[in-house]
Amino acid sequence: MPSRPHADERQLRRHVALLCDDIGCRYSGTPAEQRAADYIEGRFLALRLANVHQHRFEFPNWNYTHSELSIRVGGKTRRIAAAMPMCFSPGTGPRGVRGPIAYLQTGAEFDFRRDLRGKIGLVIGSLGLGDPKMMKRVRSAGMAALLTVDSRVPYAWRTTLGAAPQWMEGYDVPTIGVPFLEAERIVRELPARAHAAVEARTFPATSQNVVAEITGSRRPDEVILVSGHHDSVLGIVGADDNGSGVAFTLELARLFARRRPARTIRFVSYGVEEKLSVGSYLYMRSLPPRERARIVLALNADGISSCIGTDMAIVTGSAALERLVRQTWLKRRHPCEVRRAVNPYSDHFPPNIHGIPSILLTRPTIMTEGYWTLHSVHDNPDHVSPAVLARTIDTAAVLLDRVANAARLPFPRAIAPGVMRGVRATARQAYRHPWNPETYRYPTE
Numbered sequence: 001m002p003s004r005p006h007a008d009e010r011q012l013r014r015h016v017a018l019l020c021d022d023i024g025c026r027y028s029g030t031p032a033e034q035r036a037a038d039y040i041e042g043r044f045l046a047l048r049l050a051n052v053h054q055h056r057f058e059f060p061n062w063n064y065t066h067s068e069l070s071i072r073v074g075g076k077t078r079r080i081a082a083a084m085p086m087c088f089s090p091g092t093g094p095r096g097v098r099g100p101i102a103y104l105q106t107g108a109e110f111d112f113r114r115d116l117r118g119k120i121g122l123v124i125g126s127l128g129l130g131d132p133k134m135m136k137r138v139r140s141a142g143m144a145a146l147l148t149v150d151s152r153v154p155y156a157w158r159t160t161l162g163a164a165p166q167w168m169e170g171y172d173v174p175t176i177g178v179p180f181l182e183a184e185r186i187v188r189e190l191p192a193r194a195h196a197a198v199e200a201r202t203f204p205a206t207s208q209n210v211v212a213e214i215t216g217s218r219r220p221d222e223v224i225l226v227s228g229h230h231d232s233v234l235g236i237v238g239a240d241d242n243g244s245g246v247a248f249t250l251e252l253a254r255l256f257a258r259r260r261p262a263r264t265i266r267f268v269s270y271g272v273e274e275k276l277s278v279g280s281y282l283y284m285r286s287l288p289p290r291e292r293a294r295i296v297l298a299l300n301a302d303g304i305s306s307c308i309g310t311d312m313a314i315v316t317g318s319a320a321l322e323r324l325v326r327q328t329w330l331k332r333r334h335p336c337e338v339r340r341a342v343n344p345y346s347d348h349f350p351p352n353i354h355g356i357p358s359i360l361l362t363r364p365t366i367m368t369e370g371y372w373t374l375h376s377v378h379d380n381p382d383h384v385s386p387a388v389l390a391r392t393i394d395t396a397a398v399l400l401d402r403v404a405n406a407a408r409l410p411f412p413r414a415i416a417p418g419v420m421r422g423v424r425a426t427a428r429q430a431y432r433h434p435w436n437p438e439t440y441r442y443p444t445e
Contacts, residue, residue, distance in 0.1 A: 007390035029205030044212035061205035088168035096197030117142035152370035164276030207271035229273030244305035261404035280347035317357030321411035
């Protein structure tokens with residue numbers, strides 16, 4: 001692509017500012033999420049892309065109206081202002097629940113080998129609730145409530161804890177997220193008691209994926225997906241997660257809009273990613289098998305713009321695809337950790353379930369591969385670097401151009417058998433595939 005223009009940092013800054021400053025929090029199923037989708041659709045239309053539309057879908061949504069958590073130690077009570085219910089937590093009733101706190105470490109089987117009836121558990125690692133075995137332990141323990149921590153964010157500020165509808169179906173334990181350092185203080189002060197009160201509900205709602213494409217000139221039946229997600233977690237504007245992914249998708253659409261690639265490039269901005277890629281999952285389910293078979297690669301960006309961090313490309317596919325990614329970044333002298341792995345926590349994973357290879361671009365900011373701004377008020381435009389974002393877009397454009405225009409696809413349209421076994425196992429366990437929103441059992445009000 002010798003004549004390819006570079007990503008426009010000013011335009012990237014405008015995209016992120018409009019999503020975060022003008023629209024703000026884009027929680028799933030809200031008018032703000034719809035405004036973001038309308039903006040993205042408008043940009044696709046302005047670029048004169050083909051087949052521009054919004055794919056609408058219903059899904060189980062959740063919200064809360066009241067949350068309160070207080071800890072009592074040695075006759076003194078303090079309120080935890082930074083506590084917040086985990087997504088899909090049931091309510092406690094207006095009077096709340098009280099009980100002694102039981103520290104359950106990471107929630108392994110041996111941590112539950114005690115009488116927990118009427119107690120309020122504390123588990124480090126909220127993603128552990130994606131494990132069906134752990135969920136069974138929690139539900140059968142008879143606890144009054146559960147406190148949990150996103151261990152990827154080891155700080156004192158509030159972090160919004162996400163969850164998937166299928167994880168929490170039938171779940172009846174009120175669950176409240178607390179900051180990592182607050183959990184550490186609670187454990188230091190044991191024995192202690194807690195009072196927790198939550199008013200929340202789960203209800204049907206509507207969201208949307210925004211779709212557009214550039215039709216291939218010579219191989220239109222071979223499709224490359226380029227994607228990000230436009231929703232954010234509750235109460236957060238989501239600049240890096242994932243205003244950066246929307247800007248990535250829109251800017252690549254602009255860079256390729258005037259070109260005629262051999263293969264079709266389809267741009268998708270997904271809704272409801274923060275509830276475990278509901279929009280991507282339902283989009284893939286909506287495609288007939290023959291249409292899914294046309295997709296040769298999913299290139300997905302999620303959290304790629306932090307000022308500090310390490311660029312990472314997670315390849316779920318073949319050794320040939322991994323080599324192509326590694327060679328592209330090395331040739332561009334663009335430092336990046338490239339690995340072949342399975343990761344269910346973004347919009348590339350539903351295509352993986354259907355055997356479609358993928359590349360997830362992301363940018364962890366702390367050594368545990370976490371993100372210091374994750375799901376907090378710090379995920380705002382102040383901590384987004386347009387220069388970092390532009391560099392990733394430029395390198396991704398080189399890769400996209402090569403795949404879109406190669407006479408022969410430079411990697412198999414398949415996931416290596418060993419990796420695919422990992423995809424299937426992860427889909428059954430952490431992802432709970434298959435699940436059907438149409439038969440989701442909503443809690444009794």
